[in-house]
Amino acid sequence: MNKILFFAHLRDEAGHESVEIEAVGKTVAQLKEMVAEKYGVQKLDTSMTAINEEFSSNDEVIKEGDTIAFIPPVSGG
Amino acid sequence: MMNYEIAKDPINVQSVIDKVVQREAGAITTFIGTVRELTKGKKTLYLIYEAYEPMAVKKLEQIGTEIQERWNGAEVAITHRVGKLDITDIAVVIAVSTPHRNDAYEANRYAIERIKEIVPIWKKEHWEDGQEWIGNQLETVPYPTGKPEEKDLNE
Numbered sequence: 001m002n003k004i005l006f007f008a009h010l011r012d013e014a015g016h017e018s019v020e021i022e023a024v025g026k027t028v029a030q031l032k033e034m035v036a037e038k039y040g041v042q043k044l045d046t047s048m049t050a051i052n053e054e055f056s057s058n059d060e061v062i063k064e065g066d067t068i069a070f071i072p073p074v075s076g077g
Numbered sequence: 078m079m080n081y082e083i084a085k086d087p088i089n090v091q092s093v094i095d096k097v098v099q100r101e102a103g104a105i106t107t108f109i110g111t112v113r114e115l116t117k118g119k120k121t122l123y124l125i126y127e128a129y130e131p132m133a134v135k136k137l138e139q140i141g142t143e144i145q146e147r148w149n150g151a152e153v154a155i156t157h158r159v160g161k162l163d164i165t166d167i168a169v170v171i172a173v174s175t176p177h178r179n180d181a182y183e184a185n186r187y188a189i190e191r192i193k194e195i196v197p198i199w200k201k202e203h204w205e206d207g208q209e210w211i212g213n214q215l216e217t218v219p220y221p222t223g224k225p226e227e228k229d230l231n232e
Contacts, residue, residue, distance in 0.1 A: 007129055008199035009210040046212075050197070053132040069129055069197070073212035076126070076133075076157055076198025077110055077169055077189055 002062060004035065005069035010047065014039040023068065029058040031068060047072050080154040081137035083130045083198075088156050088167050096154035097174040104178035106185040110169040112162045122203045126159045126168060129197040133157070136196040140188055144173065147187070148180040155188060157198055168200075 002023040006014045016039070023031045028051070032044040048071040049056050055071075062068060080096050094107055112124055141153040157169045171188045175181040192198070201210050 005129065007197065008127060008201070009212070012210070050129070050132055053129075053135055055195075069132065071129070071197050072199065072210070074193065074195070074197055075200045075211040076128070076196050077192045 002065070003067045004031075005067065006041070007069065008072050010041055010043070010070050010072055013041045013043075023062045023066075024064050026062050027058065028056055028060050028062070028068070031062060032058070032070075035070075041070075043072070044070060080152075081134050081141060082156045083128050083133055084156050084158050085160050086158075088158055088170050090167070090170050093154050093156050093170040094172045097152040097172045099152050099174055101150055101176055102152070102174035102181075103176050104181040105172060105174040106178075106181040108169070108171040108185050108189055109167055110171075110189065112164050112166045112168055114164045116202075119204060121164065122205060123164070124162045124168075124203065125201040126157075126162060127199050127201070128157065128159050130159075132197050137192070139195070140191045143191065144184045144187060148173075148175055148184045151175045151180065151184050153184070153188065155192070157192070157196070159198070 001020050003018055003020055005018050006016060011017055028049045035041055036044050050069040050071055051060060051066050078096055090109060094105060097105055114121055137155045144151050144153050152174045154172045158167065162168055171185055173181050173185045175184060199210055201208055
């Protein structure tokens with residue numbers, strides 16, 4: 001199983017801070033499609049993704065126990 | 078002593094500065110980011126800052142490491158606040174010490190620009206007539222590959 005984290009407007013859209021889903025073996029791009037469909041989240045294509053707190057590319061493959069966070073464009077500072 | 082922090086309470090500026098005091102330093106620069114009332118004529122009532130805290134701390138540490146690789150002898154401390162902030166409140170404090178002043182200015186500027194690129198912190202603007210999460214406002218920097226390009230990370 002995998003933990004998926006949503007932040008900022010993505011969390012508002014998903015209606016969840018985090019969800020547990022089975023994403024092992026999928027690429028980040030495939031997971032984005034799945035999550036967009038299941039949770040009605042737009043704009044995932046302009047979000048960055050972090051696996052286990054490190055930025056990852058869209059073609060990275062998700063492993064058992066990975067935590068995946070969708071990172072909308074940041075606005076700190 | 079933790080040089081990179083996400084804080085829920087008001088930031089003590091002096092405590093951030095104290096972390097970079099070193100005998101080798103000839104300069105300490107301090108950047109204090111504050112909450113502005115007017116943005117493009119629109120009046121902000123208050124902001125909510127949110128962070129993906131463990132990753133945000135890691136990315137602040139990464140910025141510190143990048144600075145130490147570029148500016149010899151630099152010491153860096155950064156604290157970013159989260160939660161509800163009112164106008165004039167301090168959102169971020171960056172302190173950099175270096176042997177010579179020019180490096181301290183340049184490295185400090187580098188830190189704030191990098192925060193705006195790679196640290197997972199978001200602000201939600203609250204106005205009289207609504208509220209909105211602010212991204213890169215005009216989405217001028219989408220990341221088609223899903224992460225910052227190498228040049229964004231390493232420039």
